[in-house]
Amino acid sequence: xxxxxxxxxxxxxxxxxxxxxxxxxxxxxxxxxxxxxxxxxxxxxxxxxxxxxxxxxxxxxxxxxxxxxxxxxxxxxxxxxxxxxxxxxxxxxxxxxxxxxxxxxxxxxxxxxxxxxxxxxxxxxxxxxxxxxxxxxxxxxxxxxxxxxxxxxxxxxxxxxxxxxxxxxxxxxxxxxxxxxxxxxxxxxxxxxxxxxxxxxxxxxxxxxxxxxxxxxxxxxxxxxxxxxxxxxxxxxxxxxxxxxxxxxxxxxxxxxxxxxxxxxxxxxxxxxxxxxxxxxxxxxxxxxxxxxxxxxxxxxxxxxxxxxxxxxxxxxxxxxxxxxxxxxxxxxxxxxxxxxxxxxxxxxxxxxxxxxxxxxxxxxxxxxxxxxxxxxxxxxxxxxxxxxxxxxxxxxxxxxxxxxxxxxxxxxxxxxxxxxxxxxxxxxxxxxxxxxx
Amino acid sequence: xxxxxxxxxxxxxxxxxxxxxxxxxxxxxxxxxxxxxxxxxxxxxxxxxxxxxxxxxxxxxxxxxxxxxxxxxxxxxxxxxxxxxxxxxxxxxxxxxxxxxxxxxxxxxxxxxxxxxxxxxxxxxxxxxxxxxxxxxxxxxxxxxxxxxxxxxxxxxxxxxxxxxxxxxxxxxxxxxxxxxxxxxxxxxxxxxxxxxxxxxxxxxxxxxxxxxxxxxxxxxxxxxxxxxxxxxxxxxxxxxxxxxxxxxxxxxxxxxxxxxxxxxxxxxxxxxxxxxxxxxxxxxxxxxxxxxxxxxxxxxxxxxxxxxxxxxxxxxxxxxxxxxxxxxxxxxxxxxxxxxx
Numbered sequence: 001x002x003x004x005x006x007x008x009x010x011x012x013x014x015x016x017x018x019x020x021x022x023x024x025x026x027x028x029x030x031x032x033x034x035x036x037x038x039x040x041x042x043x044x045x046x047x048x049x050x051x052x053x054x055x056x057x058x059x060x061x062x063x064x065x066x067x068x069x070x071x072x073x074x075x076x077x078x079x080x081x082x083x084x085x086x087x088x089x090x091x092x093x094x095x096x097x098x099x100x101x102x103x104x105x106x107x108x109x110x111x112x113x114x115x116x117x118x119x120x121x122x123x124x125x126x127x128x129x130x131x132x133x134x135x136x137x138x139x140x141x142x143x144x145x146x147x148x149x150x151x152x153x154x155x156x157x158x159x160x161x162x163x164x165x166x167x168x169x170x171x172x173x174x175x176x177x178x179x180x181x182x183x184x185x186x187x188x189x190x191x192x193x194x195x196x197x198x199x200x201x202x203x204x205x206x207x208x209x210x211x212x213x214x215x216x217x218x219x220x221x222x223x224x225x226x227x228x229x230x231x232x233x234x235x236x237x238x239x240x241x242x243x244x245x246x247x248x249x250x251x252x253x254x255x256x257x258x259x260x261x262x263x264x265x266x267x268x269x270x271x272x273x274x275x276x277x278x279x280x281x282x283x284x285x286x287x288x289x290x291x292x293x294x295x296x297x298x299x300x301x302x303x304x305x306x307x308x309x310x311x312x313x314x315x316x317x318x319x320x321x322x323x324x325x326x327x328x329x330x331x332x333x334x335x336x337x338x339x340x341x342x343x344x345x346x347x348x349x350x351x352x353x354x355x356x357x358x359x360x361x362x363x364x365x366x367x368x369x370x371x372x373x374x375x376x377x378x379x380x381x382x383x384x385x386x387x388x389x390x391x392x393x394x395x396x397x398x399x400x401x402x403x404x405x406x407x408x409x410x411x412x413x414x415x416x417x418x419x420x421x422x423x424x425x426x427x428x429x430x431x432x433x434x435x436x437x438x
Numbered sequence: 439x440x441x442x443x444x445x446x447x448x449x450x451x452x453x454x455x456x457x458x459x460x461x462x463x464x465x466x467x468x469x470x471x472x473x474x475x476x477x478x479x480x481x482x483x484x485x486x487x488x489x490x491x492x493x494x495x496x497x498x499x500x501x502x503x504x505x506x507x508x509x510x511x512x513x514x515x516x517x518x519x520x521x522x523x524x525x526x527x528x529x530x531x532x533x534x535x536x537x538x539x540x541x542x543x544x545x546x547x548x549x550x551x552x553x554x555x556x557x558x559x560x561x562x563x564x565x566x567x568x569x570x571x572x573x574x575x576x577x578x579x580x581x582x583x584x585x586x587x588x589x590x591x592x593x594x595x596x597x598x599x600x601x602x603x604x605x606x607x608x609x610x611x612x613x614x615x616x617x618x619x620x621x622x623x624x625x626x627x628x629x630x631x632x633x634x635x636x637x638x639x640x641x642x643x644x645x646x647x648x649x650x651x652x653x654x655x656x657x658x659x660x661x662x663x664x665x666x667x668x669x670x671x672x673x674x675x676x677x678x679x680x681x682x683x684x685x686x687x688x689x690x691x692x693x694x695x696x697x698x699x700x701x702x703x704x705x706x707x708x709x710x711x712x713x714x715x716x717x718x719x720x721x722x723x724x725x726x727x728x729x730x731x732x733x734x735x736x737x738x739x740x741x742x743x744x745x746x747x748x749x750x751x752x753x754x755x756x757x758x759x760x761x762x763x764x765x766x767x768x769x770x771x772x773x774x775x776x777x778x779x780x
Contacts (some may be wrong), residue, residue: 086704086726089510090509090725090726092510093509093510093728094509096510097509097510097730112510115508115510115511115728116510119508119510119511119512120510120511120512270595270596400727402726402728403726403727403728406706406726410706410709411709413709414709414710417614417617417709418617418618418709418710420710428710431529432530435528435529435530436530436723436727436729437727
């Protein structure tokens with residue numbers, strides 16, 4: 001049978017690529033395109049995708065999957081998606097541990113990148129070994145650097161990035177008698193202190209409504225603009241001593257202790273609901289949050305939201321993902337072709353224009369400067385997010401970033417919901433981190 | 439005290455019936471290796487399955503617990519007793535032990551008491567008894583996930599949660615159920631109690647029906663009220679059944695997972711670990727922090743704790759029967775020997 005024979009051939013290719021791992025990133029020995037050949041346009045192939053958080057749902061919404069199917073009638077794409085990244089990661093990591101069950105394309109979130117590049121070099125295909133290596137030069141250095149191993153292998157193609165802005169409920173601010181257009185508010189929010197004192201004004205005007213959704217969201221915002229977060233350049237954890245984490249924690253905890261936050265758990269059902277009810281006025285807003293807000297707040301809130309850039313010309317990043325292909329995939333060549341298409345400048349531009357995700361591709365970033373969004377009251381989101389992306393520092397990542405972030409954000413929740421003092425909350429977060437990571 | 443006699447003789451008789459005499463008689467008729475080995479072949483499938491899905495995972499867990507092994511990471515490296523050393527100095531571990539104990543107590547005790555009372559009521563002759571008996575089992579038959587989600591909205595923190603609405607009618611302030619220490623534990627204990635009470639009640643009911651009716655009649659003639667009958671006839675007659683349910687509930691409480699996991703939207707067990715029981719701690723360590731070696735160590739320690747608890751329960755029960763039941767045991771043996779002699 002043809003398919004059985006070709007399966008063997010692909011397996012052999014996969015074996016070769018695994019074997020070549022020991023030789024480092026010395027490129028392919030077979031052809032100029034590397035160990036993974038060009039996808040055969042005549043062969044019937046089904047590409048399976050396991051995904052999370054709407055990455056492929058967004059590709060579908062933006063019409064990119066249909067476009068690809070039209071251009072490649074031999075390709076069938078089957079994707080399944082879970083909403084929460086931690087659930088996805090647990091399932092994915094379990095499959096890696098057990099050595100089977102991976103789909104042909106598996107997205108990876110940037111917070112996992114440190115673990116992936118240090119411990120899963122054998123699992124994922126090096127993009128340099130495909131014919132799409134050139135496309136990496138279009139991507140931001142921060143994105144490519146995050147997914148590059150010590151040996152220089154690039155284990156995934158960057159899909160998007162999460163430059164930070166602040167989104168707000170223009171209707172609620174107007175009711176409270178505060179500046180409510182993007183321009184006016186941006187002029188008022190000159191630094192974090194100004195942002196917080198506006199919050200106090202808002203609270204006084206509304207009789208106690210929350211200014212922002214959660215202390216953890218504000219903490220994310222504050223840490224995203226700093227040069228380092230939990231780890232230093234050498235990969236050592238410095239969260240307890242550096243100039244980022246403790247000051248940001250203290251600031252966010254103080255805001256929580258003042259009652260300016262709604263005390264909602266991010267990504268919980270209550271938090272989702274509050275987006276449409278307006279239980280909070282502002283929210284830390286990475287670019288992918290635009291799509292999230294639209295989905296949760298619904299059409300009835302179109303025009304009630306808007307966005308401003310971070311104060312002082314700051315920029316930050318929260319999130320971003322990569323499309324990774326398992327080395328053992330039988331359809332590696334076809335999967336690489338699809339992944340390259342979906343992360344191309346053209347596709348990422350299309351996605352942002354649909355208001356779904358901000359490109360990590362620099363060529364696309366230049367093309368979307370003029371985009372505005374009616375849902376967000378016509379705010380110049382192209383300009384806001386591009387500026388933030390350019391100003392965003394490339395923060396070093398660490399293997400236990402996730403555990404450290406969770407411990408700190410949970411400590412902030414205890415300040416909001418349990419009345420724990422900020423100092424005690426820091427102490428308990430520190431001991432939790434020592435316990436889990438140390 | 440004579441209460442036990444009929445049941446015990448039945449048991450001994452049944453035991454004697456299944457014992458060696460008939461089988462040895464048969465084997466003397468047809469001896470042969472194939473015949474002797476046949477039983478092993480019959481039970482082999484069970485042991486093969488048990489080996490693959492019971493014993494191997496168990497031993498593998500023990501093996502992993504001595505290794506540094508990350509979720510989604512490279513292969514395990516030997517770490518000696520490191521994982522256990524970490525575990526026994528971890529505050530979160532002692533917190534989770536304590537929460538397992540407190541949630542276990544506030545869920546198991548009311549649950550067994552309710553079950554006993556309900557079973558006693560159902561044991562009376564009444565109309566539509568079958569209907570009540572079946573409705574007892576409905577919570578047990580309900581999907582635990584669905585039930586927990588419903589209870590999650592009943593115990594919602596907002597003023598719109600059902601319990602808070604009731605509190606509001608009573609003029610009380612709404613309670614933030616998931617964030618408080620005891621409120622969260624009580625909410626979880628309510629879910630557990632709701633789910634398991636009917637199940638235990640049915641077990642008790644079955645036990646009660648093996649208590650001879652004439653004992654109740656005798657007690658009634660002596661002028662004992664329904665409640666006195668319950669105390670002095672039902673409870674002593676149910677002692678082995680009660681022990682059984684206590685052992686089951688103890689194991690269940692140690693392995694509590696679904697309710698707190700879904701109640702708190704994750705394995706953290708609340709921001710302060712208010713309801714982070716042992717299994718949640720294990721899950722968090724293994725699948726959220728990603729340290730499989732440490733999680734395996736927690737699993738091993740949990741297993742040892744369960745075994746110790748069961749031994750403790752059995753030991754306590756033995757003590758009690760030895761205290762009160764010495765003459766009973768003597769009479770029991772004489773009764774059975776008398777029967778056997780006849």
